[in-house]
Amino acid sequence: MKIRLIILGAVASWAVMAGLAEPLPKADGKVSATILPLDAKTAKVKYETATFGLG
Amino acid sequence: MISIDFDPKVLKYEDLLEIFWSAHRCDQINTSRQYMNAVFFHDEAQKKAAEKSKAAAAAKQGVGVEEVQTTIAPVGKFTYAEGYHQKYYLTRFGDIRDILTRTYKTEKELADSTVATRLNAYLGSGMKRDWAVFIKELPDYGMPEELEKALSKAAVRMLDEAK
Numbered sequence: 001m002k003i004r005l006i007i008l009g010a011v012a013s014w015a016v017m018a019g020l021a022e023p024l025p026k027a028d029g030k031v032s033a034t035i036l037p038l039d040a041k042t043a044k045v046k047y048e049t050a051t052f053g054l055g
Numbered sequence: 056m057i058s059i060d061f062d063p064k065v066l067k068y069e070d071l072l073e074i075f076w077s078a079h080r081c082d083q084i085n086t087s088r089q090y091m092n093a094v095f096f097h098d099e100a101q102k103k104a105a106e107k108s109k110a111a112a113a114a115k116q117g118v119g120v121e122e123v124q125t126t127i128a129p130v131g132k133f134t135y136a137e138g139y140h141q142k143y144y145l146t147r148f149g150d151i152r153d154i155l156t157r158t159y160k161t162e163k164e165l166a167d168s169t170v171a172t173r174l175n176a177y178l179g180s181g182m183k184r185d186w187a188v189f190i191k192e193l194p195d196y197g198m199p200e201e202l203e204k205a206l207s208k209a210a211v212r213m214l215d216e217a218k
Contacts, residue, residue: 038169038196050101051057051096053095
């Protein structure tokens with residue numbers, strides 16, 4: 001019974017944390033903005049992603 | 056860190072690498088991770104292109120390949136910067152920035168917007184851009200009328216500043 005409660009508690013905590021955590025955006029070559037016509041048009045393009053660091 | 060989504064039919068990865076190398080001294084030591092000069096590759100092809108471009112950049116900058124401090128490493132988790140870092144040049148144009156902020160639902164959408172990116176590039180580079188092309192492009196953006204008006208005003212301001 002005690003073990004079942006612990007497992008249930010852990011699952012519930014994980015579910016709450018997962019729900020609260022904001023999904024992190026990924027650099028996946030997809031443009032998400034689609035509000036303006038040009039955005040909607042470019043959102044259909046299959047982009048590649050390049051990532052750089054510049055000091 | 057900057058993440059660029061590009062259309063490979065229009066622009067090659069190698070072109071971006073060339074711009075990247077020309078924007079910094081490759082023998083400059085990276086003092087902190089936050090400001091390090093680095094190519095973060097996404098796949099094997101990008102890795103090979105980056106390594107190839109490193110040798111070319113070293114030769115162009117007159118340093119040996121072994122002196123190059125710029126890092127070439129696999130890309131990790133990319134996290135968007137805070138809203139006030141996004142589309143930085145637009146912050147000089149408060150009225151335009153305000154309209155864009157109202158237009159997009161989230162900061163991420165604004166950061167991801169092609170329209171906002173183009174406006175940032177145009178307004179940030181001042182007279183280096185061809186404003187005649189900009190004026191021609193405007194109707195294609197499909198922007199709200201108030202934004203188009205504000206942009207026309209900004210374009211005139213830029214032209215006046217250049218005089």
